[in-house]
Amino acid sequence: MADFDYDLFVLGGGSGGVRAARWASMAGAKVALCEEYRYGGTCVIRGCVPKKLMVFASQFTESVEDAAGFGWSHTGSDFNWPFFIEKKDREIQRLEDVYAANMEKAGVTLFRARGVLSDAHTVELSDGQSFTAKHILVATGGRPFSPDVPGIEHTISSDEIFHLEEQPKRILIVGGGYIACEFAGIMNGLGSKVTQFYRGAQILRGFDDEVRGHIAEEMHKKGIDLHVGRDVKSIEKTDTGLKVLCSDNTWSEHDVILYATGRKPNSKGLGLEKLGVKLDRHGAIEVDEYSQTAVPSIYAVGDVTNRVNLTPVAIHEAMAFSDTVFKGIPTPVDHACIPTAVFTQPEIGTVGLTQEEARDLYDIEVYRATFRPMFHAFADRDQRMLMKLIVDKDSRRVLGVHIVGPAAGEMIQMVGIAVKMGATKEDFDRTMAVHPTAAEELVTMRDAVPG
Structure with missing residues (x-):
């Protein structure tokens, strides 16, 4: 049997990659992981965790109002955006440190570098190092997608909204999926004037129709200016803001435009296709029920496979992969009936x-x-x-x-x-x-x- 530097080399330090690395290492494997940005991935750094903190912050507006209905007297105050962002950043840093510490405690070797595959068993790092591994796991997640609209360079994605120095007074959110609708509620609760465009007939495609209508009605009640059947034709930067030409040929102006129009698998430039790893038309890595690709030594979990793009699913896939490969317990992933x-x-x-x-x-x-x-x-x-x-x-x-x-x-x-x-x-x-x-x-x- 050939000698390898590692039993497992993981590309990507998000929820799936981290769990797979730890689980495999605790099963006795020699494991390395590379991450070019920050440990924690989309969920911890620019997704579920900071978003939920913003949800909490945004709900105090109604809590204060509701308090009056229970007999409390109160005085309103403005939301301190810089205070919240700074405290949020500290919490995210704490969580990233925990991720790194837990991996190192489990015996995982960490590399702060981008990894690409030169063959079915070799990872080339952006710092010039090269390592071989018996098994390679791709867990590089996804990235925001924005359409080719004139002026799109003036917009932000859900990645950037967590780092705005100032709270926008007027924000346009383009999209009708859960990310767009969540941020519409967040920014509205924090006191921004929120407009939302979605080109489809109703928001939250794929959810129960009655649920979709119910949420849309409640969003309207809360003051969100939601427009379905409307899209952006072009964006122009002016001295007073961002001027938007809408699909119905009307104009509107906003301070910030957030595009939440979906995410794509982060599989580009990893050297996968030349090795025989199959990608679908969206760039998702095709895998079987054990997360194995068409190349036997290469596996993939999480959003890069575009199966069910949820953090707990990526973690579950990672554990099933580790049990299958390093514990000898074949464990397919059941994606049915996920709450x-x-x-x-x-x-x-x-x-x-x-x-x-x-x-x-x-x-x-x-x-x-x-x-x-x-x-x-x-x-x-x-x-x-x-x-x-x-x-x-x-x-x-x-x-x-x-x-x-x-x-x-x-x-x-x-x-x-x-x-x-x-x-x-x-x-x-x-x-x-x-x-x-x-x-x-x-x-x-x-x-x-x-x-």
């Missing part, structure tokens, strides 16, 4: 099939509840919650659960266990309610929606 949360305001929790997907496959029943939660009713806030159960009439199995409202993400994590286990509607019905909570509606809905 997920969207931190719009109000937030979404969803698991399983949408109503539209389910009705194409099964004879279904739909159980639905819409109501004002006790907290909002008492605070005199006009915000409604939505809960839906999608049920197969024949087996009685719950095929999907969709929640819109406070703590939807926390609820869907628990509900996801039941749905993954194949719980029936009667299992839900037999479960005692926790009162008074919003979540009790999940086990008290008794009548299917007619038709």
